[in-house]
Amino acid sequence: MKVYVPRDSAARSVGADEVAERIAAIAGPGVEIVRTGSRGMLWLEPLVEVETAAGRVGYGPVAPEEVDGLLAAGLLDGTAAGLGLVEELPWMRRQQRLTFERVGIIDPLSVDDYELHGGMAGLRAALTRTPAEVVEEVTASGLRGRGGAGFPTGIKWKTVLGAVADEKFICCNADEGDSGTFADRMLMEGDPFTLIEGMVIAGYAVGATEGYIYVRSEYPDAVATLEAALELAWGNAWLGENILGSGYSFDITVRVGAGAYICGEETSMLESLEGKRGTVRAKPPIPAFEGLFGKPTVVNNVLSLGSVPWIMARGAAEYAALGVGRSRGTSVFQLGGNIARGGILETAFGITLGELVDDFGGGAASGRPVRAVQVGGPLGAYLPASQFELPMDYEAFAAAGAMLGHGGIVVFDDTVDMSAMARFAMEFCAEESCGKCTPCRVGAVRGVETIDRIRAGQDRKLNLVLLDDLCDLMTDGSLCAMGGLTPMPVRSAVKHFGEDFGE
């Protein structure tokens, strides 16, 4: 008999370890407790699942002190009153889980589980094709960078494939610093082999021999899971010399960041990987030509690389059939902040913001009206509920003066003071700016001061004009997205919530 309890750090943060220990202590030796990733229904964590003939039956949220009662009521045979079949829950049924297809289901560090649930099919398929054909397949899938910029992954790979050099690199950007985003973390903790497989495919496709995963230090569980997964992958010839007998060799090293948000910017990340201060590089040259240690480098987000095995296994056409416009396939959306049902869900592009916040999320956790949502992290726009018809689509968001970013949505109820959030955007930029360019380094400090004056009622109209000018300058003059996009949350807050600025 198997009982499943997540080992995801979000589930652990609300007591999953204690629940698993209590079940183990009283259930007896006939019960195997499997620690999985999280299904993504974080409001139900700790979510305990029990294997039955009909499928997995769920219970949650389970507090450690509730375990004894649930076991007495028949948890182990699935007859205690609970959530019913997990796969049949509305949250699960409405999704299309491709990148996350195994997360929450398998033991993340079981190579057998991984292969039984379709793992390595993508790499095996890739190794039967030429590198150029693999690049062509990824291009045809329409996959775009999930880190936020949305650049076509296949085009980036083609550039690196075509670059001539004695060595090339694959760098996975796992410096997921945006507030409201945690999909990278959940994939690394819940199905790390998918990321490893994606990186090996990328390496094969562009002719790289070495890869790095740059993980933020705020994610110690993800680091530990990745390190363990890499050991297992080496032991299975999924990594290292002569992968799966193909003659292709590729190695991966995990590098841990040190608390700098800016290192999520790709060139800062490369500087940091080289052992330097994480300051932004001027582009060109782009990393595809001169990246890590000056060599051609693919820099991709965790979710971009993690989507590649599915695309190679099932074909570009099936992936590209999903989505809208130029946003093809699925995206992993993350609901956070003041939300009744927070967590992650994967579905095709085109679902509306309102469907995510209201239908999946159930509105604000406080029970009060939702006033604002910030989409795409600290550099993304604040949107009012009147924009909930917006489809989740790169172009539709850009047209609305917003951005999808990494797919994170942070919900605020009607108690939020949007001038305080605008001030925080500038404060955050001042704190995290790498300092290389003046519009960002100095502009953010001036932004905080100007918003403080507006909030204090000092020459409001004039200072709002000044703030707008400053935002223009930061947008046009900054070296990277840190200074360049900080105006987005500021301006959207002024535009949609002018009353909070005394308008």
Add this chain to the structure above:
Amino acid sequence: MTSVSPHVRSPKECALAAARAHDGERGALLPILHDIQAELGYVDPEVVPVLADALNLSIAEVHGVVTFYRDFRSTPPGRTTVRICRAEACQSVGAEALVEHAKAALGVGFGETTADGAVTLDEVFCLGNCALGPAVQVGDRLHGRVAPARFDALLGDAR
């Protein structure tokens, strides 16, 4: 538990050992500094010239890296480090109030250590627990839905 484990090695020995452990790795200054901080609890300024010499870098380059990254501290921390998330998602569910509570309860500000050396308080921008905020990290351990009462309970365990 009030005992502090004795440093077996001096900062200089620790730095040399860390540099040796990463010999041959390219761009390994961050992992080396992480190793040193894991052993000493902080990056003693004494290690800067040692590392510069071992890695063939200038003292300014090493100093620049140590001071760029928030994680690396130049003084020993308290026995437990508590970090409160102040990013947007946690703000939407009361992080700022929790910060005020924590500062009052501990009598210290961010980056400071209580007089008994028990707890260092700090802020952090996002722990990836955005659906279960306010989020707090005690040592390496993540906690979710940390209301002030739960914060006090966590602190009680830490002290």
